[in-house]
Amino acid sequence: MICVPLLKREIKRNIPLLAIFAGILTLYASVILTMYDPELGESLAMMKDAMPQLFAAFGMSDPGTTLAEFLANYLYGFLFLALPLVMIILLTNRLLAGYLDHGTMAWLLATPRPRRQIAASQALFLIGSILVAVLYAGGLCALLSAFMYPGELASLPFLRLNLSLAALLSLLGSLCFGGVCALPDSRQGLAAGGGLCVLFMLLQMLSQAGEKWEWLQYLTPLTAFDSAALARGEGSMWPALVLFMAALALYAAGVGIFTRRDLCL
Amino acid sequence: MNPVIEVQGLTKDYGQGRGVFDLTFQVEKGEVFGFLGPNGAGKTTTIRQLMGFVRPTRGGARILGKDCFRQAAAIQAHTGYLPGELSLMDDLTGDGFLRFMAQMRGMKGLGSAEELKELFRLDGRQSLRKMSKGTRQKVGLVCAFMAHPELLLLDEPTSGLDPLMQNRFIELLLREKARGATILLSSHMFEELERTCDRVAILRAGHLAAVEPIAALRQTRTKQYQFTFPSPASAAAFSAAWPGAKVEGSSASVALTGQEELSRLLSLVAGYDVKDMSVDGGSLEGAFLGYYGEEV
Incomplete structure (x- = not known):
């Protein structure tokens, strides 16, 4: 099912890109973590009081009291979604859209590897990269917390928060991947898939900005990722499971379409 | 004996008269078969169908008895392909690309890549991005031939090559033919096909105008x-x-x-x-x- 030489090539080729994102995540995570004050960040609370709508739009409505809630609010609410989404779009381009657009897919198909195997390998690399990114981001936060605020981070809620994030990002990845597989023009496919993800994020931001727009939350799968509740230890893991299953179904559908469609090479 | 390539009523209609229409021909084992036609006549479209990139609107093509679209991967195990619009993986060097393709093909080593590089005077250490069009064409040719395939599908194989290298290519083609390989190549120049082909199919505006032995065409030229x-x-x-x-x-x-x-x-x-x-x-x-x- 998996094309090992292709997987090896993608690992080698994309490590610089993944390293850049790891760097950016490190920067944000460490800066935000230094802002945590166990005595409740008063300055942040004041800022929030001064411009509540703006804070709410970025998913920072409730700073919470525990470190897990703080992280959920300031990192998992927006940054840890937006940055990986950029990574996902860039990766989908490099893994699939680029090969189709550039015509180099012809070489991959001029080998005894079925299309299914090639597409599945690329999907696997994308899913793997997402999991590695979440593992890195979560691991980094846990490590920094352990050094800076020993004993403050509640590990089970934090773990559930990260697993749910991985499920949501997998779904966003499958939308980009599926878009490229499904549309005849790979650039348009990526624009459609990536655009849909960005739209979902905007809908969520709008729905949080005021009661008038609250109904918009039912139009975006991001609602299934309730970072604040997960950090409080209240959220269920069912939404995450549903997100992940939906992602797997979309990846499989993408691979299936890719296997049957005409390729302009 | 069964023909290596069997094309029966093959049609791919892209609308507005573009595409290929109702092509029927066969290529026998060990034959060198040429596609002759001006730009846009449907040479590349036909080769893409044989490669299984696009599904025919009507009719079908079989290679070694297998369906070109549904069993493309099985066919590829015996086929060497050179695309007409050559784009290579620009992040690799020439050698890196050949190694990658050999692994993708499941080859143990690099086959006859070294010998072919020698033949074409190709220095594979350079990055593909920095190579000239002719040099990139050589990389593509080495890639197509290195596994000693039973069948070669070559879309405008000499484009970008200088006359000396075109001659080397013809030598190589005749050697592969002597080995027993079946070869299909396309060109818009009669001379190029004249020196290598047994039979030539003339395509125009997506239709097969004639399939003739080269000697017959030469007679009437x-x-x-x-x-x-x-x-x-x-x-x-x-x-x-x-x-x-x-x-x-x-x-x-x-x-x-x-x-x-x-x-x-x-x-x-x-x-x-x-x-x-x-x-x-x-x-x-x-x-x-x-x-x-x-x-x-």
Whole structure:
């Protein structure tokens, strides 16, 4: 099912890109973590009081009291979604859209590897990269917390928060991947898939900005990722499971379409 | 024995008259088969169908008894392919690309890649991005041939190659043919196919106009022989002796179809003081015109 030489090539080729994102995540995570004050960040609370709508739009409505809630609010609410989404779009381009657009897919198909195997390998690399990114981001936060605020981070809620994030990002990845597989023009496919993800994020931001727009939350799968509740230890893991299953179904559908469609090479 | 390539009523309609329509032909084992046609005649579209990139609208193609779309991967185990629009993985070096493709093909080593690089004087250490068009074409050729495939599908294989390398390519092609490989190649130039092909299919506007043995096409091809004389007067004298010669200043040109009259022409012209002589091999249109007596 998996094309090992292709997987090896993608690992080698994309490590610089993944390293850049790891760097950016490190920067944000460490800066935000230094802002945590166990005595409740008063300055942040004041800022929030001064411009509540703006804070709410970025998913920072409730700073919470525990470190897990703080992280959920300031990192998992927006940054840890937006940055990986950029990574996902860039990766989908490099893994699939680029090969189709550039015509180099012809070489991959001029080998005894079925299309299914090639597409599945690329999907696997994308899913793997997402999991590695979440593992890195979560691991980094846990490590920094352990050094800076020993004993403050509640590990089970934090773990559930990260697993749910991985499920949501997998779904966003499958939308980009599926878009490229499904549309005849790979650039348009990526624009459609990536655009849909960005739209979902905007809908969520709008729905949080005021009661008038609250109904918009039912139009975006991001609602299934309730970072604040997960950090409080209240959220269920069912939404995450549903997100992940939906992602797997979309990846499989993408691979299936890719296997049957005409390729302009 | 079954043919290696069987194309039956193959149609891919892209609308507005683009595509290929109702192609039927067969290529036998060990045969070198040429696709001849102007740009946009459907040569590449046909090869893409054989590669299984696109699904036929109607009809079908089989290679080694397998369906070209549904069993493409199984066919590829026995096929070497050179795309017409060559784009390579620019992040790799020439050697890196060949190694990657060998692994993708499941080859143990690099096959005859070293020998082929030697033949084409190819330095594979350079990055593909920095290579010239001709050098990249060589990389593509090495990649297509290195696994000693049973079947080669080559889309405009000599594009970008200088005349010396074109000759090397023809040598290679004839060697592979001697080995027993079946080869399908496309070109818009008759000369290129003339030296290697057993049979040629002429495509125009997506339709198969003819499939002929190369000798038959050669017989009917019109060539232009141009002679330059010391003065317009001697050119005129020559044209008086060869009715039908076109005089232009001190040169005269003669169009001949087939080879019957060539020795008569040469012995006549030998009696004159000839300063220069050139032969125009005849365009594709000329070949077509000669064969069908109609416009392409």
